[in-house]
Amino acid sequence: MTNMDTLWLAPALVCYALSAVIFIAGRLTRTSRASGWAIYLLGAGVIFHALDLTARGFQAGNIPVGNFAQALSFFAWLTALASLLLIVRLQMAVIGAYSVGVVAATLGASAIMMKGGRIVLPASLQSVWLPIHVTLAILGFSMFVLASSVSLVYLAYESQLKAKRPLGPASERPPSLEKLDRINYSLLGWGFALLSLAIITGAIWADATWGHFWSWEPVESWSLTIWILYAALLEARLTVGWRGRRAAALTIVVFLVLVGSFVGVSLIDPGKHGGWFG
Amino acid sequence: MEQTLFILGVNHRTAAVAVRERLAYADREIAPALGRLKSHATAISEAAILSTCNRVEVVGVGADPVRALEEAAEFVAADRKVPLEAFADTLYRLEGRDAARHLFRVGASLDSMVVGEPQILGQVKLAYANAAEAGTVGLVLHRSFHKAFSVAKRVRKATLIGHGSVSISSAAVALAGQIFDSLKDKTVMLMGAGKMAELTARQLRSLGIESLIITSRTFDNAVGLARGLGGTAVPFDSYKPYLKFVDIVIGSVAVTRPVIAPDEFEGIIKERRYKPIFLIDLGVPRNFDERMNSLENVYLYDIDDLSQVVHKSRAEREHEAERAEEIVELEVEAFWRWMNGLDLVPTIKDIRYSIDRLRDLELGRHRSWLSTLEPAERTRVELLTRGLTNKLLHRILQGLRTSGVNTPDGAYAAEVARKLLCGEISATGANLEALGTDHDDEDDF
Structure with a gap:
């Protein structure tokens, strides 16, 4: 496990997970009071995650899709970014319970599968x-x-x-x-x-x-x-x-x-x- | 003489409509009735009558509340020609703080049949205006009513008591907003000329619906309504082709069976290419077959479905009402302190301001002469006038403080002083600027 790998991935995962939990709780209780926090957390997750991907991209010399785990991570990031845009631009916080849930789960799976070391294509x-x-x-x-x-x-x-x-x-x-x-x-x-x-x-x-x-x-x-x-x-x-x-x-x-x-x-x-x- | 607020009345909880309707006053009868009350009742110094579908109340002031209440009850019985025994046990009699609380709760729509309905405040304002017209408003009623108005406003702002759909038409309109994103580009068809259907159409109109088609068994009715609402009238035997492109249909035709068969409607749905359609069935018997609700992208709400929605919102309002009660309680407390003269501060402030203003005005009038004076002399004049107003003010405040601060008499003295010195509009002279009725809620109760 290299240091660069884990420095940003963990905070990204935590942010996504918390964001998803808030969105899901809001959906279950039929309120949107806390969705502002969920949106901020999602945004923070996207930034941490971007730093992680950039670091890996430099290692790979290309976009970081060298293995299935990395491809999943990249997919999670694009989905998180697209969710964020949709939620903020079109007031669609209600989808967060699903889409951010997918993001958190995917990145979680990716993190478990992620092997240490340098991945070169x-x-x-x-x-x-x-x-x-x-x-x-x-x-x-x-x-x-x-x-x-x-x-x-x-x-x-x-x-x-x-x-x-x-x-x-x-x-x-x-x-x-x-x-x-x-x-x-x-x-x-x-x-x-x-x-x-x-x-x-x-x-x-x-x-x-x-x-x-x-x-x-x-x-x-x-x-x-x-x-x-x-x-x-x-x-x-x-x-x-x-x-x-x-x-x-x-x-x-x-x-x-x-x-x-x-x-x-x-x-x-x-x-x-x-x-x-x- | 200790003047106390009292309220005698019946409402929808204590008395059946059979009793209420016999006691009720039409709007124009109220001022003359108050005149009669004033000349007959010796223990009542101020009075107003609030009469709505849900309540008849005499809000009054008297030095001996027990006697005043007795006189009020006898007056209502005699004036409405209903024997007192017929309604004596439906009457509530409140005095002092309880009466104030009741008045505030009524104004804030906490005592209404539909909690939070907005009309009551307008009716309370009208009761005040009628009493002012009859010349039966004095200091205590003036203060009590105005406080009731402000409490009502505060409750409406601070709670969700006026939210949710508590009428059939507003529930239908809210549903339209959950199905359709914007109503601007939608078309509404009004079938039949029922009152509630018309009301619903009007509300949709006010939310931006531009295209309105009206059909009715009697074509003249459709034409008349089309003129009133601004729409297109269509004969009843040729409305069906329009179903292909309308988005909302409001049905209120008097029929014995549904106007359209489900399988015929299914064909129309296919022709519409499954464009969503909202059917609002206000007819009894129902205009639309309930099976149509299961067709794709068809949303059918009949009168019972809408009533259910209304019941739910009402329950939510009751919940908000608990918060509103807390606000009212705080306001009653503050009001009572004020009533009893414990709170002289606002009066003192007003008097000070008023006297200072008089001085400023006088100095202003002599500005040109003052400017010819030496600076030292000018200062002298300023000091002299300031000394004079300060002495005057001091004397008045001293007098107010010693005239029994925490007695109603003290409050009277303060009010008299305020009136004399601030030239405030007299309480009986109808301070009616606040009488415009609120229309910030589209509910139709």
């Missing part, structure tokens, strides 16, 4: 395409995490309204269903665009390195599958008008497929993307 992966391809892919994942968080909130609120139980006092009025649905839609759109670009840049990079765009390795196949699922989801919304509850539920289902496939693939047969396991 193999020469074949040292390329300008690495940061582009990986950042696009991981940022796309983050968007899907946020979309799913918004969808969970939507489903909870919607069933409350259908069951004729309105959403608490006006002073703490949560976002309206219309707003949640709209945000879900735009997050899906962004996620889909990022995923598309990640696939394209990955193909270009593969062609440059190995001489072929596509090799039907597991991560590639699953990415394509998920791309098709998201495309269908967006298409159904635009043409048939699948929105609201149905769109929210499907957002969560597709996200579960995404998580299941990537975790499964990483454990069983990572292929070229197995660089993650260092």
Whole structure:
């Protein structure tokens, strides 16, 4: 375990965990009184975490995605940053219970898996395409995490309204269903665009390195599958008008497929993307 | 003579509406009634009558509260031609501090049927105005009512007692805000011309709804309402195509069965491409089939659902009321000290200010002459006038302090002095600037 590694990671993890606990408690007790603190903690976590990633990036000579643990950490950071923006800019503190929960859990898992020592990427992966391809892919994942968080909130609120139980006092009025649905839609759109670009840049990079765009390795196949699922989801919304509850539920289902496939693939047969396991 | 506040009355808790309606006064009857009260009752020196749907109260002042209360009860019985035995056991009789507390609680809407409803304060202000008009307001009532107004204001600011939807229409409007983000770009359809439906539409209008479609069995009614609310009237046999694009439908048509079948509506929902729609069913019998609530992105609330929402908010208000009671208690305490003259400070301050101002005015009038004087002479004049006002002030304050500081008489003396020296508007001369009714709450009780 090198010193640089742990200097910033622990405080980042503590901040995320506390922030998540406050958000979750607020969600359970249906109040938003303490959410200001949760937002500050999230911001502090993002800063500590950024310092940690920078330190690791200098060690790796590239963005720090040398193994699965590092990739998870990078994903946690992008998700935390995106959550923070969404929460502050669009007054969506209510999603914090989910998205910041995911951030804390992911970084926790990453910290447990994180092996000490210097991680250097193999020469074949040292390329300008690495940061582009990986950042696009991981940022796309983050968007899907946020979309799913918004969808969970939507489903909870919607069933409350259908069951004729309105959403608490006006002073703490949560976002309206219309707003949640709209945000879900735009997050899906962004996620889909990022995923598309990640696939394209990955193909270009593969062609440059190995001489072929596509090799039907597991991560590639699953990415394509998920791309098709998201495309269908967006298409159904635009043409048939699948929105609201149905769109929210499907957002969560597709996200579960995404998580299941990537975790499964990483454990069983990572292929070229197995660089993650260092 | 020790003047004490008293209140005699019935309210929604002590008396059934059958009793209350026999005792109630119409607004215009109150001033003449107070005139009769003044000429008949010898033990009552000041009086006001507060009469609403939920209460009839005589708020008065007398040196002998027991006798004053007796006279008030006899007066109400005679004036309303209801035998006293018929309502004697529904009457409450309060005096002194209890009466003040009651008046403050009523004004702060803590004694209302719907706790926190905003109308009562306006009604209390009206009672005061009527009494002022009849010339039956004296010092004690003047102070008591004005304090009640300020306590009400404070309670409303410091607690959530006025929050939540406590009426059907405001509950419906609040729900619309939970379904839709902005109401500006939404379209409302009003089906039927029921009073509550109209009220709901009005409230939605005030929140920014611009597009309003009105349909009614009687087309003329729809046209009339469209003119009043600013919308488009549509004949009742051709409203259905509009369901494709409206966002909120308020139903209050008199029907024997739902206006639209669930499967027909399902077709419309598909045509709308599942755009959310909020159905507010204010009709009895209901206008919409309750099964429609289970359709995708359809939110149907009937009158019972809305009542439930209202009940919940009311319960929350009751909770806030506990905090409000604490505020009232503190205010009663402070008020009582003030009433009994223990607190001369405000009066002394006013008198000092007033006398200083008189001096400044006089000096100002002679400014040009003063400027011709030598500096030493000018100082002399200043000292002379200052000495004069200080002596005067000292004498008045001395007199007030020795005239029995903690007796109501002392308070009277202070008030008289204040009136004479500060030229304050006389208590009976209706200090009505505070009488505008509050409309900061859109509830319709």
